[in-house]
Amino acid sequence: MDYDIKISTKSVNLYYGKFHALGDITFDIPARAITAIIGPSGCGKSTLLRLFNRMNDLIPGVTVEGEVYLNDVPIYDKDMDVVSLRQKIGMVFQKPNVFPMSIYDNIVIGPKRHGIRGKRKLNEIVEHSLSQVALWDELKDILNKPGQGLAMGQQQRLCIARALAVEPEVLLMDESCSALDPQSTMKIEDLMQTLAEKYTIIIVTHNMEQAARVSDMSAFMMIDENKIGRLHEYSETSQMFINPKDKLTEDYITGRFG
């Protein structure tokens, strides 16, 4: 594949206290594409995802060794402004975490925090963000209704719209469809593919079929004999799912274990 590199990691090791969770992770994530992180439970997929927006920093006792670059800038540098990093790298979680406020306020909360004022500008952001997730037509007349009153699938799309409202470059999605019905899942998957024309998307998924359907690159993680999470195979999704290089990868993606 011919892509620019958006994020790269160099020999990353991550520890929760004494527990060595990620071991020697080195890989490049392409821009404007979907990268799926797959692997059995407890292999460090979510830890790896949270490495990119420094969400792991919030967990006491975490140490990160090695380098993580966003646009060639080392994000674990002392001078890194984590707030601006998280503006560039948005995140969507497993369950829609719509805030207990109106649909409108859910969208503008981020931009407001980043200092955007003025009703007209905020209105524009709301329309643009909701349009990007194909919710504008459905919601434009009920923007003052509570966001939590929406259906689950709509709530998740609202969360994606909220993440987009601060104009990020990267979107991290941690099992973002696992709480949704198949129809809503399909809508989110379609949405991911549209968004990938503009954004870099990294997903964590347990759903092998989903990784095959939506992603361009796949990263298979696995714990080694010391229970350290390692990047076992990383390649184009079509390569991994048609002809994986490694037998362990093949056993996992064909459902032989995990």
Add this chain to the structure above:
Amino acid sequence: MRSKFDEELLQLNNMLVEMGTMIGKSIERATNAIINHDKKTAKKAIAADRDIDNIEKEIETLCLRLLLRQQPVARDLRLISSALKMITDMERIGDQAADISEIAKSLIGKKYTMNLDNIPLMAEATSKMVIESIDAFVKRDLVLAKKVISDDDVVDELFKKIRSDVIELIQKDPTNGDQAIDYIMIAKYFERIGDHATNIAEWVVFAITGKHVSSRKLIKED
């Protein structure tokens, strides 16, 4: 929804049409090489076989990607699995057109000992079968697919005629044996091309209806 899938299915159609056109051209070249004692055309037809092999691989890759990414079911699944089977027959037709051209090359400079008027007729009939079977796939046209299957009879009849001509040629003068074998081989290759085109049309019927149909059964139905 699934607009990307529809786009890729359109791409599959286009590539099949392109491969069909290449095969039609190869059959035409092979025939011209025989009729006109044209070495250049024979060489072109032989060289084109590599392009046909390449496009087969490209279509196969696209089909695998579609199976992987779209995880098709029902008619979509039949469509893609049929396309995968069709290209095998199409590739074989390409090989046979190249084989005919090889014989044409070996016949250059030799005076033909038999009237070969039936050869272009076979070429025309088989080429039409190939193009129409792909057309039937693209347009999901069951009637056209069935027509292709029954058109194979025309090719089989022409083969029988050539076979009789060849027997007569040998009986007349056993020293004609060399060329007689070449003629019967050319005719047999065309007859096999007709069979492959029939197979393609049978896969089209399967893609549309979900049922396997053999040419014999179809004739009975009619």
